[in-house]
Amino acid sequence: DVKVTQSSRYLVKRTGEKVFLECVQDMDHENMFWYRQDPGLGLRLIYFSYDVKMKEKGDIPEGYSVSREKKERFSLILESASTNQTSMYLCASSSPRTGYYEQYFGPGTRLTVT
Amino acid sequence: AQTVTQSQPEMSVQEAETVTLSCTYDTSENNYYLFWYKQPPSRQMILVIRQEAYKQQNATENRFSVNFQKAAKSFSLKISDSQLGDTAMYFCAFMERDSGYALNFGKGTSLLVTP
Numbered sequence: 001d002v003k004v005t006q007s008s009r010y011l012v013k014r015t016g017e018k019v020f021l022e023c024v025q026d027m028d029h030e031n032m033f034w035y036r037q038d039p040g041l042g043l044r045l046i047y048f049s050y051d052v053k054m055k056e057k058g059d060i061p062e063g064y065s066v067s068r069e070k071k072e073r074f075s076l077i078l079e080s081a082s083t084n085q086t087s088m089y090l091c092a093s094s095s096p097r098t099g100y101y102e103q104y105f106g107p108g109t110r111l112t113v114t
Numbered sequence: 115a116q117t118v119t120q121s122q123p124e125m126s127v128q129e130a131e132t133v134t135l136s137c138t139y140d141t142s143e144n145n146y147y148l149f150w151y152k153q154p155p156s157r158q159m160i161l162v163i164r165q166e167a168y169k170q171q172n173a174t175e176n177r178f179s180v181n182f183q184k185a186a187k188s189f190s191l192k193i194s195d196s197q198l199g200d201t202a203m204y205f206c207a208f209m210e211r212d213s214g215y216a217l218n219f220g221k222g223t224s225l226l227v228t229p
Contacts, residue, residue, distance in 0.1 A: 031215050040123075042205060042221040050215070058216065090159065094215055101147050101215055105159035 003027070004106035006091055012112045019078040021109050023091030030095050032074035033103060034058075034066065037088040046089075049074055081113045118208050120220035127196045128228050134181075135191045135223045137206030144168075145211035148182065148189045153222075154202040162204070165189065193225075201227045 007022035023032065031050050035043040035058075045058030047066040055066050063085060067075045074093075078085055088110050092103040117140040127133035139148070150162040165173045165182050173180050177197075181190045193200055206220040 033216065035219075040221060043217075043219040045216050045218075048216050056216075088157075092159075092217075096215065100164060101209055102149060102161045102164055103215075103217060104161075105151075108157045108159075 004091060004093055004104050006089075006106040006109050008109050009107060010110050010112075012114065013078075013081050014114055015082060017078075017081050017113075019081050019111070019113075021076040021078075021089055021091075021111070023074045023076070023093075023106055024072055025074075025093040025104070026072065027093065027095070027104070028071065029093035029104075030071070030097075031093060031103075032068065033092040033094075034064075034074065034076045035090045035092065036060065037090055037108070043090065046076065081111075083113050085111065086113045087111060118206055118218055118220040120204075120206055120223050122223045123221070124224045124226070126226045126228060127193075129196055129198060131196055132192060132194045133196055133225065135193075135204050135206075135225065137189045137191070137220055139187050139189065139206075139208045141187070141208065141210065143210050143212075147209045147211070148180075149207040149209070149217070150178070150180070150189075150191045151205045151207060151219075152200075152202045153205065154199075159205075163191065196227045198227050198229065201225060 004025045033048040034046040049068045065077045091106040094103045146167045148165045153159045177194045203222045207217040
């Protein structure tokens with residue numbers, strides 16, 4: 001089974017701090033994604049990557065950056081955390097090799113910025 | 115960007131009954147995929163069912179089935195014999211074949227199964 005893990009389930013940070021959210025998948029998937037989930041808004045794509053060192057902006061990239069130095073790891077970085085970045089962050093991975101394209105999700109990180 | 119609309123923010127169904135969650139989408143593309151994901155209160159998002167647009171036959175996975183109406187751009191999820199464990203947020207998602215495999219999600223439907 002595909003396993004996607006995220007470094008923290010809950011995280012509390014102060015405004016202005018630099019925040020790193022880590023995601024690791026163990027199935028050699030090429031594609032990795034970061035979403036933000038807010039009540040009433042569903043999931044919104046922040047960034048995705050389809051290969052090591054490659055990244056593409058999603059729908060809401062402002063205030064975020066990403067890093068993918070290894071195939072299995074995809075990091076989301078909040079350069080200077082703000083209160084409007086308080087949210088649930090979900091990481092996902094997929095592979096076109098499966099032919100099915102479905103994404104496998106991690107358990108999520110609940111980030112609170114105070 | 116493609117739009118995915120789930121018009122029912124909340125729904126409730128009694129155990130053992132059948133419930134249908136609606137989803138419509140907007141696209142000008144012909145090659146795409148549709149998915150229903152379930153997110154229980156424990157938060158882990160899991161795939162319920164998927165449908166390839168080029169397939170006319172509706173997908174089925176045990177108690178879960180879809181009604182895919184391509185011309186109407188409709189993709190509803192039917193849950194038969196509802197169980198308490200079906201209580202969750204359900205998200206409809208769309209993926210265009212050439213989009214880089216990114217999913218476009220609806221806002222979700224919160225389903226409560228009552229005894």
